[in-house]
Amino acid sequence: MTAQRKVRVPxxxxxxxxxxxxxxxxxxxxxxxxxxxxxxxxxxxxxxxCLSRRTVDVELGPQGQLYSYTFVHFPLFGSMRVEHVxxxxxxxxxxxxxxxxxxxxGKQEDYRIGMTLEAELEPxxxxxxxxxxxxxxxxxxxxx
Amino acid sequence: MNDVAVLGVGMHPFGMWAERSNAxxxxxAGLAALDDAGLSFRDVQAAxxxxxxxxxxxxxxxxxxxxxxxLPIQRIENASATGSAVFRxxxxxxxxxxxxxxxxxxxxxxxxxxxxxxxTTDPAFLEDAILPAGFFAMxxxxxxxxxxxxxxxxxxxAAKNWNNGAKNPMSQRQPDxxxxxxxxxxxxxxxxxxxxxxxxxxxxxxxxxxVGRPEIVxxxxxxxxxxxxxASALQSERYDRGHLFVGPVVGPARMTVDTAREVYEEAxxxxxxxxxxxxxxxxxxxxxxxxxxxGLCGKGEAEAAIERGDFAPGGRIPVSTDGGLIAxxxxxxxxxxxxxxxTTLQLRGEAGPRQVDGARVGLCHMMGGGSxxxxxxxxxx
Numbered sequence: 103m104t105a106q107r108k109v110r111v112p113x114x115x116x117x118x119x120x121x122x123x124x125x126x127x128x129x130x131x132x133x134x135x136x137x138x139x140x141x142x143x144x145x146x147x148x149x150x151x152c153l154s155r156r157t158v159d160v161e162l163g164p165q166g167q168l169y170s171y172t173f174v175h176f177p178l179f180g181s182m183r184v185e186h187v188x189x190x191x192x193x194x195x196x197x198x199x200x201x202x203x204x205x206x207x208g209k210q211e212d213y214r215i216g217m218t219l220e221a222e223l224e225p226x227x228x229x230x231x232x233x234x235x236x237x238x239x240x241x242x243x244x245x246x
Numbered sequence: 247m248n249d250v251a252v253l254g255v256g257m258h259p260f261g262m263w264a265e266r267s268n269a270x271x272x273x274x275a276g277l278a279a280l281d282d283a284g285l286s287f288r289d290v291q292a293a294x295x296x297x298x299x300x301x302x303x304x305x306x307x308x309x310x311x312x313x314x315x316x317l318p319i320q321r322i323e324n325a326s327a328t329g330s331a332v333f334r335x336x337x338x339x340x341x342x343x344x345x346x347x348x349x350x351x352x353x354x355x356x357x358x359x360x361x362x363x364x365x366t367t368d369p370a371f372l373e374d375a376i377l378p379a380g381f382f383a384m385x386x387x388x389x390x391x392x393x394x395x396x397x398x399x400x401x402x403x404a405a406k407n408w409n410n411g412a413k414n415p416m417s418q419r420q421p422d423x424x425x426x427x428x429x430x431x432x433x434x435x436x437x438x439x440x441x442x443x444x445x446x447x448x449x450x451x452x453x454x455x456x457v458g459r460p461e462i463v464x465x466x467x468x469x470x471x472x473x474x475x476x477a478s479a480l481q482s483e484r485y486d487r488g489h490l491f492v493g494p495v496v497g498p499a500r501m502t503v504d505t506a507r508e509v510y511e512e513a514x515x516x517x518x519x520x521x522x523x524x525x526x527x528x529x530x531x532x533x534x535x536x537x538x539x540x541g542l543c544g545k546g547e548a549e550a551a552i553e554r555g556d557f558a559p560g561g562r563i564p565v566s567t568d569g570g571l572i573a574x575x576x577x578x579x580x581x582x583x584x585x586x587x588x589t590t591l592q593l594r595g596e597a598g599p600r601q602v603d604g605a606r607v608g609l610c611h612m613m614g615g616g617s618x619x620x621x622x623x624x625x626x627x
Contacts, residue, residue, distance in 0.1 A: 117492075140487075142491065143491065143492070144491060144492055146491075150485045150489070150491075151485050169388065169488075170384040170385070170387045170388040170391070171384060171387055172380050172383035172384050172386075172387055172437045172438050172439075172440075173437065173438045174376075174377060174379070174380045174383075174436075174437045175434075175435050175436060175437065175438075176377065176436075176437075191376055191380045191383075191384065191437075192384075193384055193490065195488060199487050199488070200488070200489075200491075201488040201489070201490050202490070202492070203376055203381070203384075203490055203492065203493040203494065204493075205376075210438055215387070215388070215391045
């Protein structure tokens with residue numbers, strides 16, 4: 103038995119899951135339109151494509167393809183960790199259709215447009231017995 | 247746009263003005279516009295005021311500096327496009343026949359906003375983690391992937407705008423020596439491949455325009471060329487698969503294409519009729535994309551056009567002639583009105599060292615976060 107982990111809490115509720123099993127990747131919380139089938143992130147009450155109100159909650163991802171990226175030379179907003187003084191950002195196309203924009207794990211040379219990435223949780227600070235986590239994407243293949 | 251002319255324009259220089267209030271700067275810009283038009287504040291029948299960062303009521307309060315005449319005052323806010331949206335509402339108020347003389351005023355102190363934000367903003371993460379520079383850097387990375395764009399193309403745009411700013415007394419950035427591509431590339435990396443000199447500064451300032459019936463120009467300023475507002479359009483986002491809902495600064499590229507089509511149709515003009523253009527160049531990659539989205543060059547041709555100097559002073563269609571957001575600055579509320587100031591002076595032939603020879607038609611394009619695209623076309627009779 104390892105030491106008890108702190109309880110992981112999302113930096114903002116309603117956007118992604120925090121699995122009890124820390125070996126499982128998080129999923130993004132989205133919406134599917136029951137009339138036209140379009141998927142959205144984040145959740146929404148009305149379909150942006152056909153304006154139907156018949157929408158249901160779905161979980162999206164956890165994998166997607168990198169559409170574009172950058173590496174920002176500033177500290178990650180809200181993070182207290184020194185390794186976050188610079189950070190990658192990517193736009194990721196999910197297989198269900200939505201494009202999402204989130205921080206990336208790794209360094210600029212790890213990224214390549216079109217590569218597959220997977221969502222993961224990353225702690226940014228501790229608050230009492232809780233660990234505040236964000237969702238980000240990590241390359242699951244090496245950049246050529 | 248039915249019979250609307252720019253009667254007068256005025257600005258307070260953009261810059262870091264720690265000792266000056268929004269009221270100081272707004273009054274200076276508004277009085278300059280009144281003097282330019284040859285009008286008294288008593289002639290102004292309505293005012294539209296734009297600010298992003300100043301507190302609630304600031305618009306109406308600043309207007310009291312001009313005098314208390316009971317005129318209707320309305321505050322408009324549309325992020326970076328605030329000044330453009332203010333100008334549009336003023337034009338519509340004249341075009342509708344409701345008013346003959348209307349003031350459009352924009353002001354902001356972005357420097358004060360930046361100082362406050364660190365202490366008061368709760369890190370919402372999803373919206374805040376991606377800085378504007380990071381968002382537009384991803385436009386650049388994608389463009390490089392698709393078209394082989396080099397960082398030097400972006401630096402060439404930035405250098406052009408810095409050097410244009412050196413010729414504009416209202417410009418925030420006033421380089422004392424010509425800015426080179428190498429200098430832009432060597433400046434601090436903000437979000438790869440965008441460097442600090444490819445990005446607009448934080449600043450303060452104010453700008454104003456008075457719009458009204460064209461015959462007022464003939465009466466008050468005989469012999470002055472009449473600058474008409476021949477088209478105005480404001481569009482918001484349309485949905486396509488892959489739309490980004492969280493974190494983008496502005497919507498998809500087609501916003502500029504769709505809004506441009508609307509103004510070109512309204513004006514009965516096309517991109518080939520333009521003599522100068524101002525765009526939302528908060529970052530150099532934006533200006534590059536807008537060349538194509540506005541139809542100033544063909545798809546995939548922007549890099550070659552930059553290398554030829556098509557959009558530089560003396561080129562085919564000079565762009566960001568006043569320095570653009572990158573050099574002239576981008577305080578927020580007044581930015582779109584600074585574009586109207588520049589275009590009006592250019593079309594009158596009063597732009598001094600920046601003058602585009604024979605300029606008769608100018609286009610002003612702004613994006614506002616959220617997002618909206620606002621475009622106006624001004625034409626000299």
